[in-house]
Amino acid sequence: MTEALKPVFGWEGGLFTVEARFNRLFSRLFSSTRRRRRACRRMSRAPLPAAHPGGHHGTNAKPGVFSPIGKSLRNYKDSRQIESLEPKGKPVPTRVLMRPQTASDGNGTLRAFSSRHFLKLIEDTGKVGFWSADLRKEEVDASPGLYRIIGLDPASRVTFGFGLDMIHPDDKAAHADQIAVLRNGQPISREFRIIRPDRTQRWLLHHAEVILGQDGKPNQGMGVVFDVTARHDAMNAVMQRHDRLNALIAATAAVFWLNKANGEPSEMPQWMALTGQSHAEMEGMGWLNAVHPDDRARTQAAWMTAVEHTAPYNTDYRVLCADGIYRWFNARGAPVLNRDGSVREWVGVCLNVPGRNRYGASGTEASPPPSPQATATASAEAGLTSGQVRAARGLTGLSKEELAKLANVSVSTLNRLEDSNSAIQPRPDTILAVRRALEGVGVEFIFEAGKKPGVREA
DSSP: OOGGGSOOEEETTEEEOHHHHHHHHHHHHTTTSHHHHHHHHHHHHSOOOTTSTTOSSSTTOOTTOOOOTTGGGTTOSSGGGOOOOOOTTOOOOHHHHTSOOOOBOTTSOBOOOOHHHHHHHHHTTSSEEEEEEETTSSEEEEOHHHHHHHTOOTTSOEEHHHHHHTBOHHHHHHHTTHHHHHHTTOOEEEEEEEEOTTSOEEEEEEEEEEEEOTTSSEEEEEEEEEEOHHHHHHHHHHHHHHHHHHHHHHHHOSEEEEEOTTSOEEEOHHHHHHHOOOHHHHTTTGGGGGBOHHHHHHHHHHHHHHHHHTOOEEEEEEEEOTTSOEEEEEEEEEEEEOTTSOEEEEEEEEEEOTTOOTTSOOSSSOOOOOOHHHHHHHHHHTTOOHHHHHHHHHHHTOOHHHHHHHHTOOHHHHHHHHOTTOSSOOOHHHHHHHHHHHHHTTEEEEOOTTSOOEEEEO
């Protein structure tokens, strides 16, 4: 590590070092992992051996004497020189390796891990850096990781003023007081942006603490800085998608709704505003009470079919709005699936259809649903009748499931289409989709004046 790991001051009756302060900081930063927390507490509490020069609590401790951090490891050129403490045939638990050891090699050098090795391991991720400083001065001792985060050459000089100047202009009003807060004896935890010398922007999370001098006034400061740019970028991407969806819904839909996996309402505040229904009135299938009585059975059948088959939902119905007027809406929805294929929830919209409805009527006045005979006529005008669908399937040998897949409709829709007496008939665009699917597999539909519609091979 660098000069950032120098000790800062001593007290009467004992000596505190940056090493001990970092151990306490580790215990707080990694509190989510119980094993690390216990290990770090042991490191900070365990007494050093008496042979340690200038020990923390030894008899040689003197007020105001500074003890270099990790002095017992000074003879090591790097952390790779630490030898295994495992005796032959007897494995040593990891937690033992993390404690200061009293055993020494032939040269009298302690074999142990210090905070320096843990700091280096953490800084090698490239997302964290450390600093320490005399708060009465301007210069800051920064670790290599901090230089890397702020984009500076490790040989350059870092001061408090330079660090504050790097804060993004939009964040300076709220975060330019950090050093003043520390000099008043208060710890800080801030998240803000900086602009590095190469003009790139980074998000930083800064935690810092203050160490009081013998006179009880703020004397030294130390902190840890995390680069959290990736987290902010991910959050911004999610928010952008959310904003786009909201803008699209606001421009096209009158109602956005969420239903539970079983099809019952979950979140429908816009529906309640549109209809005047309360949450209690809307629960279960209560939302259907706001649908026109003549459309209610058809709407319920379409919704239950979609829920039963985990299929997209698309139907039109009239809604009694809060102002007492029935208006036509096109309701569309789709299931949101879990990874195992089960339904997590349903999401959908109700689109306002001004001036027209599924039966071709205009205006907002209520109109009765067509009779089965009228539906059959409409089907013929659209180019398909119930008898033709049955005959075409028989001619091609397609099952209902196969035809439904080709036409991108549900099997229940085909059942209603083939039953001319069904009170619930598919929409003209659905009939047209079925016709195109059958024509695509070699069926020709015949419409001759004075004769019944028929089918033949193309």
